[in-house]
Amino acid sequence: MKYLLYIFDIDGTLIDSRSTITQALYDAGAEFGSSRESIERASAMIGQTLDTILNVMGVPDDRLEWGRQVYRKHYFGYIDREKPYPGIAETVRELSGRVLLSVATNKGQNGARRTLENHGLLKYFDYLACADNSPPKPDPGSLTQILEFYAGQGKHLDPSDCLVIGDSPYDAEYASNAGADFALVTWGFFTPENVPFEPDYLISEPKQLIELNDETVTVEITWELDLHSYAPKDVKKTVMNYLDAARENGLRTVKIAHGKGRGVQKEIVRAVLSETPYVLRHYDAPDYLGGFGATIAELDIE
Numbered sequence: 001m002k003y004l005l006y007i008f009d010i011d012g013t014l015i016d017s018r019s020t021i022t023q024a025l026y027d028a029g030a031e032f033g034s035s036r037e038s039i040e041r042a043s044a045m046i047g048q049t050l051d052t053i054l055n056v057m058g059v060p061d062d063r064l065e066w067g068r069q070v071y072r073k074h075y076f077g078y079i080d081r082e083k084p085y086p087g088i089a090e091t092v093r094e095l096s097g098r099v100l101l102s103v104a105t106n107k108g109q110n111g112a113r114r115t116l117e118n119h120g121l122l123k124y125f126d127y128l129a130c131a132d133n134s135p136p137k138p139d140p141g142s143l144t145q146i147l148e149f150y151a152g153q154g155k156h157l158d159p160s161d162c163l164v165i166g167d168s169p170y171d172a173e174y175a176s177n178a179g180a181d182f183a184l185v186t187w188g189f190f191t192p193e194n195v196p197f198e199p200d201y202l203i204s205e206p207k208q209l210i211e212l213n214d215e216t217v218t219v220e221i222t223w224e225l226d227l228h229s230y231a232p233k234d235v236k237k238t239v240m241n242y243l244d245a246a247r248e249n250g251l252r253t254v255k256i257a258h259g260k261g262r263g264v265q266k267e268i269v270r271a272v273l274s275e276t277p278y279v280l281r282h283y284d285a286p287d288y289l290g291g292f293g294a295t296i297a298e299l300d301i302e
Helices: 018-032 036-043 050-056 061-081 088-095 109-118 141-151 169-178 232-248 264-275
Strands: 005-008 100-104 162-166 181-185 201-203 224-226 253-257 279-284 294-299
Touching: 005 141, 018 036, 018 061, 036 050, 050 061, 061 109, 100 141, 141 162, 141 169, 162 169, 169 181, 224 232, 232 253, 232 264, 232 294, 264 279, 264 294
Parallel strands: 005 100, 005 162, 162 181, 181 201, 224 253
Antiparallel strands: 253 294, 279 294
């Protein structure tokens, strides 16, 4: 498996919100006294922060709080009209059983939560990095924030373990600034020509996000799995494949050697074992089998 964490944008990536945001901008612009030209320019900037868009519409810095309230009043009046792009709900549901999922968006938390909750998607995302709780994209600070969140759960990841998924040049710059790979979706508000450099992946339909990360790792099935030669990003999928195959081969007890450090391998192994329903229990191996550098797992093969 190439990636352990997918970080999604919302507008133009998960949710088709172009018409609702655009209509809210026109309605708010009528209250601001904005010119039609400025509203059209603002509409072409969806994906940037709301404050930046409001400035383009002529709202001065000292009136931004008022401007936000006016815009949100109109936006929340239309939000229930939004829909996920075709195939997104099914893809997110499938991915949730394979990789970690979080969001990095320049929407506010209220809008992000309500948008995702409206379509049953919120439950699949562990962390929402939004404009009002993290640095806005393309600042990479929110990716650092997301990784710190997972580290607090004992899941130590690097930017190289992450795939940023978005539709805009701001998403592309965000991934580049953070040192993560980038997948550009083609169904959003922007085209590949708008992106300043070639993405790592060009995604034309959501199911490709499953396929690009679905690398089968071949493991010889004995009672012992040695992970020392595996990169951290491959550990989770390798252990999952091994456990399934070990069970199919009738192995009731297996040993997984992950090393004596407190690094990501052991943490990922223990997490997989805890989440696998047919693992009856797991514990440190006795000294003659590697001590705390290995884990013994007992499997229910019935």
